[in-house]
Amino acid sequence: MASRTTHPVIDTRSLNRATLARQLLLGRAGMSARDAVGHLLGLQAQNVKPPYYQLHARLAGFRPAELAGLMESREVVRMVTMRSTIHTHTAHDALTLRPLVQPARDREVNQFRKGLVGVDLERLTASARAFVEAGPRTMGEIREELLKQWPDADPQSLAVAARCRLPLVQVTPRGVWGRSGQVRLTTLENWLGSERADADGVAAASVDDVVLRYLGAFGPASVKDMQTWAGLTRLREAFERLRPRLVVFRDENGAELFDLPDAPRPDPATPAPPRFLPEFDNLLLSHADRTRVITPEAKGRSWAGNQAYRTLLLDGFLAGLWKAEAGVLTVELFTAASNAAKAAKEEIVAEGELLLAAMEEDPQTPAGRWSVRFGSIHG
Numbered sequence: 001m002a003s004r005t006t007h008p009v010i011d012t013r014s015l016n017r018a019t020l021a022r023q024l025l026l027g028r029a030g031m032s033a034r035d036a037v038g039h040l041l042g043l044q045a046q047n048v049k050p051p052y053y054q055l056h057a058r059l060a061g062f063r064p065a066e067l068a069g070l071m072e073s074r075e076v077v078r079m080v081t082m083r084s085t086i087h088t089h090t091a092h093d094a095l096t097l098r099p100l101v102q103p104a105r106d107r108e109v110n111q112f113r114k115g116l117v118g119v120d121l122e123r124l125t126a127s128a129r130a131f132v133e134a135g136p137r138t139m140g141e142i143r144e145e146l147l148k149q150w151p152d153a154d155p156q157s158l159a160v161a162a163r164c165r166l167p168l169v170q171v172t173p174r175g176v177w178g179r180s181g182q183v184r185l186t187t188l189e190n191w192l193g194s195e196r197a198d199a200d201g202v203a204a205a206s207v208d209d210v211v212l213r214y215l216g217a218f219g220p221a222s223v224k225d226m227q228t229w230a231g232l233t234r235l236r237e238a239f240e241r242l243r244p245r246l247v248v249f250r251d252e253n254g255a256e257l258f259d260l261p262d263a264p265r266p267d268p269a270t271p272a273p274p275r276f277l278p279e280f281d282n283l284l285l286s287h288a289d290r291t292r293v294i295t296p297e298a299k300g301r302s303w304a305g306n307q308a309y310r311t312l313l314l315d316g317f318l319a320g321l322w323k324a325e326a327g328v329l330t331v332e333l334f335t336a337a338s339n340a341a342k343a344a345k346e347e348i349v350a351e352g353e354l355l356l357a358a359m360e361e362d363p364q365t366p367a368g369r370w371s372v373r374f375g376s377i378h379g
Contacts, residue, residue, distance in 0.1 A: 007248045007249055007250045007256065008249055008250070009249065009250050009251070009252065010220060010249040010250070010251060010257065010265075011252055011268065012251070012252060012291060012292060013268040013316075014265065014268040015220065015251065015257075015292040016268075016272075016292050016293060016316045016317065017265070017266045017267070017268055017270050017272065017316065018219070018220060018259075018263070018264065018265045018266065019218065019219070019220075019283070019292050019293065020272055020316050021264040021265075021266050022216060022217050022218060022219060022263065022264065023040070023058065023217065023218070023283050024036065024039075024040075024058035024059070025057065025058060025272070025275055025283070025313070025316075026266065026270060026271075026272055026273075027273075028057075028058060028059055028060040028061075028062075029058060029059055029060065030059075030060050030061075031059065032066075033055055033059065033062065033066045033067045033070060034070055034075055034076065034090060036055055036058060036059055037051075037055075037067075037070075037076055037088060037089065037090050037093075038090045038092075038093060039216070039217060040054075040058075040217050040282065041082075041089075041093065041097070041210075041213055041214065041217055042081065042082065042087035042088060042089040042090075042093060042097070042282075043055070043087060043088040043282065044085060044086075044087060044280040044281060044282045044285060045078050045086045045087055045088040045175070045280075046085060046086050046279075046280050047278075047279065047280070048174070048175055048177075049177070049278065050278035050279055050280050050281065051067060051088040051175075052064045052067055052177055052359065053276070053277065053278035053310075053355075053359065054277065054278060054281055054282075055067060056355065056358055056359055057275045057276060057277055062358070063358060064177035064178070064358075064359065065177065067088075067177065068176045068177040068178070068179075071088075071172055071175050071176050072172055072176060074091060074191060074192055075090065075091055076088055076089060076090055076091065077089060077091060077094050077169045077170075077188065077191065077192075078169065078170040078174070078175045079094055079098065079167060079168060079169045079170065079188060080105075080163060080164075080168065081094070081097050081098055081101055082097075082101060082229060082230055082231055083228075083229075083230070083231035083285075084104070084105065084108055084164075084231060085280075086170070088175070091192055093205075094167070094169070094188055095188065095192070096203065096204060096205040097205055097210070098167045098188065099203065099204035099205070100204045100205050100207065100210060100230075100232075101230060101231060101232060102204070103232070104230075104231050104232055105164035105165070106164065106165075108160065108164050109121070109160065109161050109164045109165065112154070112156075112157040112160050112161065114154075114157075115153060115154025115156065115157025115158075116153055116154070116157050116158070116161060117152075117153070118150065118152065118153070119150050119153050119158070119161070121161060121165065123149075124146060124149075124150075124158070124161055124162065124165065125161075125162075125165040125166060127145070127146065127149060128142060128145075128146065128162040128165070128166055129166055129187060131145050132166070132168065132185055132186045132187060132190070133186060133187055133190045135186075136171045136184035136185060136186045137184060137185055137186075138182060138183060138184055138185070139159050139163070139183065139185065142158075142159060142162050142185070143155045143156075143158055143159040146158040146159075146162065166187055167187060167188040167189070168185040168186070168187060168188070169185065169186060169187070169188045169191045170183055170184070170185060171184050171185070171186055171191060207235070207238045208238050208241060208242055210230075211226065211235070211238050211239060211242055212242070212260065214226050214229060214230075215246070215258060215259055215260050215263065216260055216263060218282075218286050218287065219257075219258065219259045219260060219263060220249055220257040220258060220259035220263075220265075221257060221258060221259075221287060222251075222255050222256060222257055222258070222287075222288065222289070223235055223236050223239050223256075223258075224255075224288035224289075225257075225286070225287040225288050225289065226239075227288070228285075228286065228287060228288040229282075229285075229286035229287070239258055242258070243258075245261075246258045246259060246260065246261070247259050247260075247261050251289070253289075255289065272313070272315055272316035273347065273351065274312065274313060274314050274344075274347050274348045274351045275312070275313040275351065276310065276311075276312055276322055276351060276352065276355050277310065277311045277312070277313065278310050279307075279308035279309060279310050279311075280308050281311065284302060284311065284318065293313075293316070293317060293318055294317070294318045295317055295318070297334060297335065298317070298318040298319065298334055301318070301321070301334060302318060302321065309321045309323075309377070310322050310323060312331060312333075312348070314333075314337050314340065314344065314348070315344075318334075319333060319334055319337035319340075320332050320333040320334055320337055321377050322352075322377065323377045324355075324356065324360055324370075327369060327370055327371065328370070328371055328372075328373055329352045329355070329356055329360075329370060329371070329372045329373070330373055330374075330375055330376075330377050331348060331352065331372065331373070331374050331375075332374075332375065332376050332377045333374060345374070348372075349372045352372040353370075353372060356370040356372075
């Protein structure tokens with residue numbers, strides 16, 4: 001193994017621009033929504049709207065109907081994968097990435113073993129599968145069904161076990177823009193149909209292939225970075241196998257960063273336009289060291305308790321928060337960005353107006369009557 005001291009150093013700003021390029025945030029890409037979901041290895045989707053906002057920030061001409069159509073045609077699905085959180089994935093990635101992270105879901109079940117005393121997990125899995133494949137069910141309905149068989153077990157532990165042991169997908173209309181629906185679940189294979197599942201295959205994706213795809217979407221990155229993104233451990237071996245095919249850098253703290261040889265690493269002076277991101281954007285969640293996007297001044301500013309705020313990138317870094325309601329898009333700039341030059345604020349307003357025109361569908365407030373203002377999002 002080569003000494004890390006021989007690797008060139010990549011400074012934070014260069015790392016920022018490289019990551020933004022992979023994330024399609026230096027300029028909107030002319031690719032389809034389906035291709036973008038695949039390139040990004042899924043979109044964080046705890047709430048319904050964030051995947052749509054993520055694609056608006058990244059794709060030229062994106063409209064919510066495009067992703068909504070993919071949801072309804074089952075080309076993309078919503079399910080628990082990385083970090084035990086809900087993601088929107090292409091059907092193929094859902095089938096192949098979920099088995100890859102299954103060991104982490106099995107460990108999650110073990111955390112609830114005190115509530116599962118006397119519960120046969122194989123029998124639980126079979127019972128839950130039969131129940132949700134007979135018709136999409138709410139988590140409450142799954143819990144009540146399992147309690148009939150194990151009345152002395154902890155109800156929440158039973159629900160967690162079913163969620164972790166089975167690849168459960170949220171069926172539409174949940175996740176479709178402009179529609180509402182309770183979370184109802186069935187198995188991924190049942191939702192896609194046996195013909196599509198058989199065509200795509202259900203084997204776990206190769207760890208090495210996923211490492212390469214992760215670097216293509218989030219690199220340059222360390223082993224710990226990818227482990228944070230995937231919610232997995234012990235990935236060092238895969239990186240070492242791939243080392244001859246990769247280039248290696250050091251960050252300014254000496255950490256080893258791996259990358260694809262031909263991946264874009266733009267000049268650090270490359271302009272980065274303002275971008276409005278939703279809560280739970282993977283750009284802010286998929287590295288162990290997030291200083292490539294989050295400055296020390298901004299650290300902790302995008303969360304309050306368990307609540308994530310919608311965020312603004314300015315010059316490629318987290319610089320503020322935003323909300324849109326009652327006909328007003330409010331932008332709250334952090335202290336270091338509050339004195340932004342007039343030209344920068346004009347770019348923020350222009351980007352905000354583009355967002356409003358494409359994404360805000362308030363029948364009481366026609367798009368042309370929305371306004372953008374700077375102030376506190378709590379005001």
